[in-house]
Amino acid sequence: MRINVLQHTPNEGPGAILDWAQIHNHQVYIYHPYRFGYLPTAEKTDMLVILGGPMSPNDDLQWIKQERELIQGLLDRNVPMFGVCYGAQQITKTLGYAVTKSPAKEVGWAPVYRKSMVIPDLPDELLALHWHEEMFEIPYEAQLLFSSKAVKNQGFVLNHRVIGLQFHFEPQADNVREMVVNDFPYIKNSVLGQSATDILKKTVPIENKRVLFKMLDYITEKL
Template identity: 55%
Template sequence: MRIHVLQHTPNEGPGSIARWSQKHGHEMTVHHPAHFQDVLPKAEDVDFLVILGGPMSPNDDLPWIAEERSLIAQLMAQHKPIFGACYGAQQIAKVIGGEVLDAPYKEVGWAPVKRVSDRIPGLPEKVEALHWHEQMFAIPDQAELLFSTDLVKNQGFVFENLLGLQFHFEPEADNVREMVANDSAYANDAKNALHQTGADILAHGVPSNNQGIMFLLLDYLVDQTN
């Protein structure tokens, strides 16, 4: 399977998604549309699309952001699986008729997410995940809400073979260190409702079950196309 990843900032890479790809013998290619424009993959070359996070908003008026959504729509019409994290989830939400709005609270750090749907077997009722956002998606009725937090209701959704998470299961320990090293000012903001500094985020460590949940979600999306 040809996995194509859209990475939007140097310090938010595929993390355990790359490990999942290697485990299954897939071929993974990472694109950097925010830095190298006009390098998006062609829909016919993609079997599975992954859209990662970034500091931009889907509401920004940039040509490559609109081009990403065009690619998502093409792949959706071809019933190919798509996974989005943070900004990536917001991009998917816009393609299926949703909106991207300012969230009621800025969340940066570790906090539990609650499963609110039984759609995907094997997911725990509650799990600790990394948050790094201050916007959120609003999904249309045909999509199903998958996760929520106490501060922000819209945290994850599933629609056919599309899945978006406002938070992050994919970072491994080195990825978290990279995020904090380069973007700790985003956490050390008085507006952060989780009140965690970069040092707090590092001290917490990555929960041991995050990788397994990430694998489960990716496997689920692949199964929807078989």
Template identity: 45%
Template structure:
């Protein structure tokens, strides 16, 4: 099985997703879009992961549409796709959902609640997760909502059992959070649903984040179609 990880900026890497790849001994390659790496081929890859980034899905950048075409190719071939933040928005837009500016930014360790879906197995009723977004996605037609928060009705969804888009960052580690704080601290504007850098740094990462992330990735890995021939 071959996993392709699309990284959009140097300071938002795969973090705990890469740790999962190593622990499961999955073959993976990181495509650094910010360095001009070409996108992978859907025919030669089994599982697509799309990371976050500070750009907007609505920006008129050719590679954003090329990435969405790749997402559609994976979905049409029945292959799993997993996206976080910008990646989740890219999946939503590829499936025809709207992307829009939320009424409030979310940045820092804030709660989400689960919506009762059983599509990906049992989930905790509430989780405290790391957010870093202003824009939001609508729920794609045919998708099932997984998570919501006070200011963002669609924090995550599952589509067709093997496509998951999240608005937040289950994959965060202390190192990945520090990288974001060092490179994008201006995003913390003091609004109602943003924490300070000190508050973010002082929050231990809940063990449930890693547990649920690994469970979701394990489920998607198990859905990879058998190769023919």
């Protein structure tokens, strides 16, 4: 299977998603549309991963609009998609739903709580890395998957093929360090009240990778 990854900033890569792809012998192609302007075609995409970034789906940029054209083409073909933060927002924006400022800027570690049983054997509570101040609406056709105390709309699942998360399960320890050392000014004014040192001291929960793999398995079942 060819997995096309859309990466939107140098310090937010696919992380543990690459481990999952390697286990299953999938080929991964990473695109940087914000930098080079190239996107894969829908015909050459067996699965799409849309990562986070500092931009907003509401920004008036041609490549952001072109991403949504790709997303729509894949929705029409029922191709698996996994969106993270900005990536999840892009999916909901493509479906016609709003992306707005969230009730609170969340940057750092905080629990998320499972809100749906549609994916079996997910824990009721997980500690996730948050790095956002916007949020998506939950599409009418989708199910709310996760919430946090500060922001209700933290995750959704749609038609057994699409998952969007407002937070991050994909970063491993090296990835977290990369995010913090390059984007530490963004931590300011977070409702979570954590410093860069606080974020770096936290060990990435082992459970996050297991749950990430379970979600990726779920959207690629019976392909």
